[in-house]
Amino acid sequence: MEKVHIGHHISQQFNEELEDIRTRMLAMGGLVEQQLADALKALTEGDTELAERVITGDYRVNAMEVSIDEECNRVLARRQPAASDLRLVVAVIKTITDLERIGDQAERVARMSLRLTRSNADRRPYSSLRNLGERVRQQLHDTLDAYARMDTEAAVQIARADLQIDRDYDALSRELITFMMEDPRTITWALDVMWSARALERIGDHARNICEYLIYLVKGKDVRHVSLEQMEAEARK
Amino acid sequence: MEKVHIGHHISQQFNEELEDIRTRMLAMGGLVEQQLADALKALTEGDTELAERVITGDYRVNAMEVSIDEECNRVLARRQPAASDLRLVVAVIKTITDLERIGDQAERVARMSLRLTRSNADRRPYSSLRNLGERVRQQLHDTLDAYARMDTEAAVQIARADLQIDRDYDALSRELITFMMEDPRTITWALDVMWSARALERIGDHARNICEYLIYLVKGKDVRHVSLEQMEAEARK
Numbered sequence: 001m002e003k004v005h006i007g008h009h010i011s012q013q014f015n016e017e018l019e020d021i022r023t024r025m026l027a028m029g030g031l032v033e034q035q036l037a038d039a040l041k042a043l044t045e046g047d048t049e050l051a052e053r054v055i056t057g058d059y060r061v062n063a064m065e066v067s068i069d070e071e072c073n074r075v076l077a078r079r080q081p082a083a084s085d086l087r088l089v090v091a092v093i094k095t096i097t098d099l100e101r102i103g104d105q106a107e108r109v110a111r112m113s114l115r116l117t118r119s120n121a122d123r124r125p126y127s128s129l130r131n132l133g134e135r136v137r138q139q140l141h142d143t144l145d146a147y148a149r150m151d152t153e154a155a156v157q158i159a160r161a162d163l164q165i166d167r168d169y170d171a172l173s174r175e176l177i178t179f180m181m182e183d184p185r186t187i188t189w190a191l192d193v194m195w196s197a198r199a200l201e202r203i204g205d206h207a208r209n210i211c212e213y214l215i216y217l218v219k220g221k222d223v224r225h226v227s228l229e230q231m232e233a234e235a236r237k
Numbered sequence: 238m239e240k241v242h243i244g245h246h247i248s249q250q251f252n253e254e255l256e257d258i259r260t261r262m263l264a265m266g267g268l269v270e271q272q273l274a275d276a277l278k279a280l281t282e283g284d285t286e287l288a289e290r291v292i293t294g295d296y297r298v299n300a301m302e303v304s305i306d307e308e309c310n311r312v313l314a315r316r317q318p319a320a321s322d323l324r325l326v327v328a329v330i331k332t333i334t335d336l337e338r339i340g341d342q343a344e345r346v347a348r349m350s351l352r353l354t355r356s357n358a359d360r361r362p363y364s365s366l367r368n369l370g371e372r373v374r375q376q377l378h379d380t381l382d383a384y385a386r387m388d389t390e391a392a393v394q395i396a397r398a399d400l401q402i403d404r405d406y407d408a409l410s411r412e413l414i415t416f417m418m419e420d421p422r423t424i425t426w427a428l429d430v431m432w433s434a435r436a437l438e439r440i441g442d443h444a445r446n447i448c449e450y451l452i453y454l455v456k457g458k459d460v461r462h463v464s465l466e467q468m469e470a471e472a473r474k
Contacts, residue, residue, distance in 0.1 A: 008402040046449075059462070062258075062461070062462040063462075065462075066459050066460070066462065067463065069459065070459070073323070073324075073327060076313065076323055076327070077319050077320070077422050078325055081316035083314070086310070086313055086314055089309075090310060090313070090330065093327065093330065093331075094330075094334065097331065097334070172344065177424060177425060177428070180417065180421065180424050181421050181424055184417065184418050184421045187414060187417050187418055187424075188414060191414070222303050222306065222307070224299070224302070225296070225303065
């Protein structure tokens with residue numbers, strides 16, 4: 001696997017700036033992952049205090065996005081990076097947008113968990129929701145890990161795993177529709193579960209986007225809108 | 238209102254490249270707007286052929302995104318733009334991502350319209366859905382128009398109008414929940430209407446993002462995650 005080496009510039013300062021951008025992006029990823037883990041814990045354990053903490057903590061994700069974005073723009077303007085340095089900066093600009101939206105979805109899950117905890121409803125579909133949530137959290141973790149190691153083959157595997165998340169989400173939706181039809185009193189509650197599942201499924205899509213940016217960064221190839229097979233071929237080149 | 242002037246470079250070629258990026262981004266916006274208008278027409282008139290055309294046409298939106306993105310990267314690498322030129326390129330890179338996702342949502346509405354046309358269900362909530370769709374289409378149109386004119390005050394008005402879209406969406410959701418509760422046989426159908434409404438509401442959010450990029454481009458200020466009042470103050474500066 002080809003590696004992108006950071007730290008080959010005569011200007012030590014420039015090396016540090018690029019490394020700093022990447023480190024801060026990964027730190028933002030770590031914060032977003034924690035927000036998601038906390039939102040899922042709040043949902044599963046009915047922990048309203050933790051849910052409130054996720055909701056009020058979203059501003060930190062937003063602040064990191066704005067600050068990393070500014071740093072990227074400063075580097076573009078002052079250092080005029082080329083080749084893989086430029087790809088790093090552009091990939092980070094795109095990645096933090098998706099990370100910020102993952103943060104929004106985690107906040108949404110936390111909000112739903114507050115409503116669900118208050119409703120005292122049937123908890124049967126929660127195990128499916130918990131499984132979906134665990135899969136999505138793992139996917140986000142693997143994505144950040146692949147980014148840290150610049151591992152494009154891992155990125156393809158993660159994109160492939162997103163298909164399973166979509167299937168899990170579809171199965172959960174059908175389960176919830178059956179609940180609603182059997183007992184219309186469950187409708188409001190089942191819709192809240194459905195929105196939570198939808199938020200998790202969207203996080204899977206964002207993680208896949210980030211994997212695509214990683215392949216672009218390392219390989220210089222835009223693999224959006226291509227099949228998994230083409231993506232895999234590019235990642236291995 | 239301050240204007241960003243394109244075409245002040247000694248290199249005529251560079252002027253043309255910047256103008257070309259902007260023109261192509263607006264053309265992509267025009268295509269996405271047409272996709273949305275067609276999806277809404279297909280939904281309202283039960284025109285399955287038109288819906289199919291929107292679905293198969295989404296690849297054109299994707300292709301434009303990839304091609305404009307490549308052009309932006311080429312300009313960043315070769316021209317090393319600074320100041321407002323750099324902001325233009327970065328704003329376009331972000332804008333086309335949102336435009337592409339609006340295209341995906343339009344495709345989603347088209348898919349839902351196929352299912353809804355086949356279901357022969359109660360058409361009462363369609364007038365609310367049509368109103369929401371028309372409002373969102375107008376919002377997207379106004380956004381592209383503001384971009385073409387570099388009009389930041391219009392951008393703030395559009396961001397403000399997004400609040401009304403959210404309210405319309407909430408009202409429609411409540412209407413649909415009532416339907417489902419009164420007659421559980423409508424659940425599958427009502428969920429399809431709800432997903433369509435959700436897709437439209439998301440388009441409103443993307444249009445708002447684009448307005449924020451426009452203010453960044455013209456004013457150099459990042460107005461994401463700030464209140465409408467702060468956004469307005471920045472747009473008027």
